[in-house]
Each structure stands twice: as structure tokens, then as C-alpha cells.
Amino acid sequence: MTELSHTHSHAHTLLPSDPALRVKAIESLLVEKGLVDPSAIDAVIDSFENKIGPRNGAMVVARSWTDPDYRTRLLDDASAAIAELGFSGMQGEHMVAVENSADRHNVVVCTLCSCYPWPVLGIPPVWYKSATYRARVVRDPRGVLAEFGVHINSETEIQVWDSTAEIRYLVIPERPEGTDGMTEEELASLVSRDAMIGTGLVATPGAE
Amino acid sequence: MDGIHDLGGMEGFGPIPIEENEPIFHADWEARAMALRMLMAFWGKWTLDAGRHSIETLPPSDYLGLSYYEKWLASLVNLSVTANLISKDEVASGRAAPDAGKATPPIDPDGWNQFLPRGRSTSRTIDTAPQFAVGDQVRTAEHMQSGPHRLPRYARGHTGEIILHHGGHVFPDTNGILAGEHPQHLYTVRFAARDLWGDEAAAQDTVTVDLWEGYLARA
Numbered sequence A: 001m002t003e004l005s006h007t008h009s010h011a012h013t014l015l016p017s018d019p020a021l022r023v024k025a026i027e028s029l030l031v032e033k034g035l036v037d038p039s040a041i042d043a044v045i046d047s048f049e050n051k052i053g054p055r056n057g058a059m060v061v062a063r064s065w066t067d068p069d070y071r072t073r074l075l076d077d078a079s080a081a082i083a084e085l086g087f088s089g090m091q092g093e094h095m096v097a098v099e100n101s102a103d104r105h106n107v108v109v110c111t112l113c114s115c116y117p118w119p120v121l122g123i124p125p126v127w128y129k130s131a132t133y134r135a136r137v138v139r140d141p142r143g144v145l146a147e148f149g150v151h152i153n154s155e156t157e158i159q160v161w162d163s164t165a166e167i168r169y170l171v172i173p174e175r176p177e178g179t180d181g182m183t184e185e186e187l188a189s190l191v192s193r194d195a196m197i198g199t200g201l202v203a204t205p206g207a208e
Numbered sequence B: 001m002d003g004i005h006d007l008g009g010m011e012g013f014g015p016i017p018i019e020e021n022e023p024i025f026h027a028d029w030e031a032r033a034m035a036l037r038m039l040m041a042f043w044g045k046w047t048l049d050a051g052r053h054s055i056e057t058l059p060p061s062d063y064l065g066l067s068y069y070e071k072w073l074a075s076l077v078n079l080s081v082t083a084n085l086i087s088k089d090e091v092a093s094g095r096a097a098p099d100a101g102k103a104t105p106p107i108d109p110d111g112w113n114q115f116l117p118r119g120r121s122t123s124r125t126i127d128t129a130p131q132f133a134v135g136d137q138v139r140t141a142e143h144m145q146s147g148p149h150r151l152p153r154y155a156r157g158h159t160g161e162i163i164l165h166h167g168g169h170v171f172p173d174t175n176g177i178l179a180g181e182h183p184q185h186l187y188t189v190r191f192a193a194r195d196l197w198g199d200e201a202a203a204q205d206t207v208t209v210d211l212w213e214g215y216l217a218r219a
Helices: A019-032 A038-051 A054-066 A068-076 A078-084 A131-136 A141-147 A184-188 A193-197 B028-043 B048-056 B060-065 B068-082 B088-093 B109-115 B193-197
Strands: A094-099 A104-109 A157-162 A167-172 B137-140 B159-169 B184-192 B206-212 B216-218
Touching (some): A054 A167, B028 B068, B048 B068, B060 B068, B137 B184
Parallel strands (some): A094 A167
């Protein structure tokens, strides 16, 4: 064992039990000591709430559906292709785009923590970070997807991508039938967060 | 480390906690805990991998019992105390020690807004040629050290195929104990689900894992 893991010391147990009070106590200490700029706290929260999120990823998917050259670039070098649309950075430095087809359905997990492509999907939902999703989807992807209402043909391969390094995966769902005349914005509005993780599909508008 | 964080394949956790129209944060304190953890990293006293390891080394009951943001907060406190940025007495009292000076924060809002779209790449140029190429069959290590690493239990001692090569990346096993980046070639390795889980898995299903060269041997 390393010195670091020996000295972690569980100082966190000294904090109040109510999490809101716990955060308040530590925030006030860090600000009092000049360790954190209070206005930077607001900047960080604003960026998580307003700058990153699944609308970004949906624009990438919609572009990949309407522009074959873009799709080629996206599958070849996803970080660069996603940056073309203005999305890049923390927890998305090394992107890989994986496309669904009739033969293969992709689904993403991080079994060891909660790695997730922040620039294009934002902060992960609670279920993605849950012990049960992380434990189960590598072993029983069909059972997990069924809980999301997604039923994959028994002939289709399911490929589960476990993000154990700093590579972040974006699933490119299949473009649904009946969307030929739609604009890129209209197409983007069809693409859910879950469809880009692989726990959802994109339905033909009005078909549900 | 064979810790509680290494969850892949464990059973008994029940259904997926799906929440319709989930908010980004469920409470203000969650957002503030996350922001504090992000901002304190700019002191440069720990690495991405050491931060992750600090969560992995929480007691298993805390790991499973605390929410995501409670774990971030626990990790922040433990890392900050270990790095001597704050003391245990200060954590307990909630006040700075009388003789504690006032520091200058390492990052302000402009700095954050410039940092966010750049991030921190873990890609590194390395001189050594990759030992493996896309299409090669490789076997993963059977045993791993007690410190940080990124080879899940379920993928140890198995044979898979290299499907992507990502070049050199910072090595978590050393970076996680503040012993240097020592970048290695990083690959995505695809395993047949049945090799990992047996006949309950569908014959055509696969699982990929991102693995550093040191975890792999030619099969």
C-alpha cells in the first residue's frame, strides 16, 4: 500500500452529518483560508448548469445524420469533429464516437467510477453513477436495457464500452425512419441523453 | 486495489434507479460540493488519478452509503488534509487556525472559463514503439497491485482483441500515488461476453475495456 492511501485518514468523518451543513462548513473554511475564490464557485456551477449538457451531443448526432463527410470525420477523430461544433474540454479530452447499426448496439459504462463525456452530455444522471448500473450492465446488458424499455433484437450484438481510462465514448444512434425532411435542429431535438449513452433509442416522431 | 469501487459483474444491487426529468443537481449543496472539489484541484497537490483513488479508498460502507456528491466532498476533505491545505482541527471546528495565513486562490472565474474548454489531456508522446497492433490477441494480467490501477477484476486473466490504439497516456498506477506520469501505450481491448461471464451471456455480445500496455501480454 502506498503512503497516500495510508494517510487518507478519513478526516471527512469529522464533518457534520447533514450534507448541506457539511458543504457549508467546508466551503466557509476554504474561503476563509483563501484557498477558493467564492466567485469561481458560481462560475463552475454556471458552466455545469448552462454550458455543457446533452443538447451539445444531440447537435453532434444530428450533424452526423445530415452530413456524411462530418460523420466520417467524427468516426475517425471524434475529439476534433466535436470541437468543430464548439464542444471540447474537461472529461471529453479524448472522445471516441461509436455508431449503432442493425448489427451492433453500443452502450457505455464506467464500472470503476463514473467517467462520462461532460462536454457533450453534461453531468451524468444518478442512475449512471449508481452501483447497480455499474455492476450490472457489463454482465447483463439486455436485462439492464429492458429496464429502460429498450429491447435489442436477439441477433444483434451488444457491445458494452467500459470507460476505464480517459477515453470518453459517445454513442451515435441510428437515424429513425420518417425524418427525411427534418432540419438539423429538429433532428437534434429527437436525440435523448440516454440514446447517446446507449440506454435509449431514437424513435420516429409521432410513432410512440 | 481490489476495492469496493470495482463493481463490474457484482450482483444483488437491484433495479436501475431511473428518474424521469432528472435535474442536473438535486440540491444546491451538490453543485457547491462539486465546484469546491474542482477548484481545489488547481492547487496541484494531487492528480486526477490520486483524486480518484481517494474515493476508492473510502471505507466500503461509506462508498456504498454516501451519494456521489457526498463522496466528492469526503474525497476533497481527505485530499486537502493529506496535502496540508487544511488541518483536521480546522475541519472539526469549521474555522481557520488562528495562525493560518490567508492564501491567494489559484483560479478565478476567468481562469475556470478558460480551463473548461481545454481540460487536461492525458495523452503523452512516448518514444517506445507500441508492442501491440489493432487485431492482436492479448491476455490480461491475473493479479494486480494493492494501489491504484484500472484493470477491473472481471477482465483479469482473459484473452481479447485490440480494437483501438490511443497512443501514450498517463499511467494511473504511478500517477495515482504521485509517483510520476510514466505514460504507456493505451489500447481498447474487446472481449467476448461469454469469455467473461459464461453461457448466460449472449454468444455475439462483447465488452471493451481500455487498458495500458503493462496490463497485457501477447496471447
